[in-house]
Amino acid sequence: MRVLLTRPRAQSEELGAHLRARGCEWLGEPLLRIVPVPWDPNVLEGRQALLLTSANGTRALLRSSSVRRDTPVFAVGQATAAPLLAAGFSHVHIAGGTALDLMDHIRRRADPQAGPLLHLGGYDIAVDLAAGLAPDGFEVDRAIVYRACAANRLSARAIHGISRGCIDAAVFLSARTASTFCGLASKSGLSAFCTRMTAVAISHKVAEALRPMKFRHVAIAASPSLGGILDAVCGKPGPSSA
Template identity: 40%
Template sequence: MHLLLTRPEAESQALRQTLEARGHRVDAAPMLAIRQKHAVDLPLDGVTAVLFTSANGVRAFCDATPRRDFTVYAVGPASALAAKAAGFTRVEAAGGDVDLLAQLVRARHQQGAGALLHAAGSARAGDLQAMLQADGYDVRRCVLYDAETAIALPDAVAARFGAGGYDGALFFSPRTAATFVTLVQAAGIIAGATSATAYCLSANVAREARSLPWRAVTVAENPSEAALLALIE
């Protein structure tokens, strides 16, 4: 199949190699550009656990400090794997969104057992800090990176999509899917979606993608890259 990746560039490289090894043709049109903030002063005094809502947060946190002695509560499997790969040994994963992450923290982290640091991006997909502060937790939100949305599709991608040249497009976040929809609409190439399937990591992602007339919209069984690849295969 001819597939389109919409993840940020750093997160797409390994996935692209995996898909190409399985015989697929792959193009990339990153919908977000990750810009890490530098010289960030992390408020780590009293912190015993770190909250990661993306693999980008893991990378930015690890660039800011060498410490890996915290318990990690990750939003989903991808963030948890990134944390383990970075050297954290106490890692637990939620089911893929901030509501489930808040539930995980409430179940695993006793109030008074230390502060929580949310290694966050500038764009919020739900206010995790407010959710947990309402329950009495000491939560510190530290913005470590910006995720800037694309302003246009690459010319070659727009031309191929408009001509119905893709069999499928992969979407890993609601914001990515929403940005792609906006850019396709702005380019006047909506009809190209009728030839392709939207492969979505979760129901929330699919909700944004459905604004285009896809041939089909499919949702991974669980919010993991492996489950999304299973949809394609």
């Protein structure tokens, strides 16, 4: 099986290594380019905790030499938390993998009266944590630490692989990546060829973003995790596969 990975290169390489261990070949086609945005580390002061919804936010935080390793952090999932734990952060709370899981985790573990929270994230956000947590009395500020810039075309290698039927599946881990692929594939005249491929989505929301394009099958991971994605790629989707 040959799998198209659409995440930024570093994240695709990690997933690709796991796929290779399961006997799959992979082709990287980054549809988003992560661009760091300058930010003032002083915004970290006086916060009850920091909120991280992606590994990109984690990398931005770790680039700051002034952040204390005992700073409480709420991470959306294991992939976001792992670099923090490796760097010696001692108070990392790990949610179940989605922004909704993260908000539920914060409601259970944090105190609205203990001070404001700070979300380190991208310019574009899928879920507004401040709006979601406001009814529970939490104050959530936001610091933009990166931008995700969408590709404006598919690579010649990806076009060749899809049009020749050499790509069996494509993996999508965000709604923006999914919608970007649909637009670029249509622009490249690949709509008919995508009907030969399986699309693997990390969530129902991502699967919805794939609706403009017809695929052979859309498999939704049983959980928003590395294991869930690997199982879906290898033919073990959860009950919510479409």
